[in-house]
Amino acid sequence: MNLNTHELMLRDRVISALNSSLSFPQVLEAARAPLLELAPSDSVALCLMRTTPVLDFKWLVPGHPIPLLEHYASVSDHDFVRAPIFARPNEVILDEEMLPRREYEHSLLYQRSRELGLGLEHVMAVLLPIRPDFLGALALYRTRRRSFSSRCAAILSSLNPHLVNAVRNCSDVQSLATGAQLLEELYGRPDTAVLVVEPPSRVVMCSKHAGFLLERWFTPSDLHSSGLPLPLKERLDALILLGADSRLEKNVWYSHQPDGYRTVRFIELPAREGPRQWALLMNELPMSIPLPVDMRRKLTSSEANVAKYLLRSWSSEQIASELGIKVFTVDTHVRNIREKLGIDSRMDLLYLAARFNKPV
Structure with a gap:
């Protein structure tokens, strides 16, 4: 348009x-x-x-x-x-x-x-x-x-x-306060892994669980001089330069590991003045996640079946071969799943299913 x-x-x-x-x-x-x-x-x-x-x-x-x-x-x-x-x-x-x-x-x-x-x-x-x-x-x-x-x-x-x-x-963040109170609340929760970064690379806050995950996810050679892992710094640098439309598709970083997925969601924090800080919400997702009942109810039986394999990180080709259907049909189901569940990507499906099974 x-x-x-x-x-x-x-x-x-x-x-x-x-x-x-x-x-x-x-x-x-x-x-x-x-x-x-x-x-x-x-x-x-x-x-x-x-x-x-x-x-x-x-x-x-x-x-x-x-x-x-x-x-x-x-x-x-x-x-x-x-x-x-x-x-x-x-x-x-x-x-x-x-x-x-x-x-x-x-x-x-x-x-x-x-x-x-x-x-x-x-x-x-x-x-x-x-x-x-x-x-x-x-x-x-x-x-x-x-x-x-x-x-x-x-x-x-x-x-x-x-x-x-x-x-x-x-x-x-609705259940939490905004601004400094929000960050204090996130910082104090033992199950929340959050980094707060002031661009280009200054780490303002790092929760205890985030520190644990950083040590487990990255080696010393992966770190920038600021202490921020280079893959996360590179993604933050890219987001800052992107337009608003392009940014939406890249605000989640993930890494595929043998035991599951590592994800980081980037959220730009509001600020009245000065540079805007970013909250990096870190999470680990297992390789195979059950499809939550309330998600299943929104899908047809065929879509729910495809979603089950998406949560195992199967490709469209693998799903088509397993179910005996065409790849085009799988992709159509995937598109319908996104629309019905309000998700942007397959990783979003994994993230939301994990959260819905065990709310953060």
């Missing part, structure tokens, strides 16, 4: 805002203005949903409140947006694809929004799978009779990976 100069500037502002904080409300407030201008809308809202043990939701609305969402619990059973976006995760859906206009105007949600003084004439929304039990749904609204265009949907779709990454990062 071709964006003009002004649209590119707005998109960069949205992406920068999504990485400006590890707090859901702060991220939304920072992204609200450029997002509403980039995909012309009157308001935006993010719904965070837990799917187990029962569906639970929380709406976050930056800027002016949306009265309907303050009363959402009373009309949630009549939400015509939910089914379409659940059926097509990671795809932006326009209201005209959800309901014919006549049914839209007769829906309880629409009627209730008018009664509350802010008629939501049009909506487009997207479901963002974050983890097997955790989802986000972003919705943009217009209060005037002017339909969203397919171009608006395409623009919002281009931001999907950044939205997922922002929600995932915020979620990872």
Whole structure:
């Protein structure tokens, strides 16, 4: 999709805002203005949903409140947006694809929004799978009779990976405080391996478990003069130079070992001023990981079978040979698995399955 100069500037502002904080409300407030201008809308809202043990939701609305969402619990059973976006995760859906206009105007949600003084004439929304039990749904609204265009949907779709990454990062630290308190909490947890690095290579903090893993993973010849392992320094140097879109695909370093995988997730920490530090979250994953029940429920039997072999680190060719199917079919299942579970790569599947089986 071709964006003009002004649209590119707005998109960069949205992406920068999504990485400006590890707090859901702060991220939304920072992204609200450029997002509403980039995909012309009157308001935006993010719904965070837990799917187990029962569906639970929380709406976050930056800027002016949306009265309907303050009363959402009373009309949630009549939400015509939910089914379409659940059926097509990671795809932006326009209201005209959800309901014919006549049914839209007769829906309880629409009627209730008018009664509350802010008629939501049009909506487009997207479901963002974050983890097997955790989802986000972003919705943009217009209060005037002017339909969203397919171009608006395409623009919002281009931001999907950044939205997922922002929600995932915020979620990872939601139970902890941000800033110095976050780092102290991470540092104090015996099961958490975290390095905090100030580019280009100054190690600001190293938890006890991270120190243990560093000694086990790397030899003295692997270390930079700063003490940071060269493979991790090289990945951090590359991430700093990359654009926001390219960075998403390379923010996890991993090493395949005989007994399993070693992974490091790179998270840029927010800062009001000065250089932005990075948290390097280290983890070890066994070679074969069971497919968690809640992940299996989201997949067809064929997809679950393929996922089982992905968790053993089998290639598409090996899986195809074992199951007696074509490699193209395996790759199709892999793509569907990514979309349904909200993951970016096979390593992400390993990481999330290990975390879901034994939460960090």
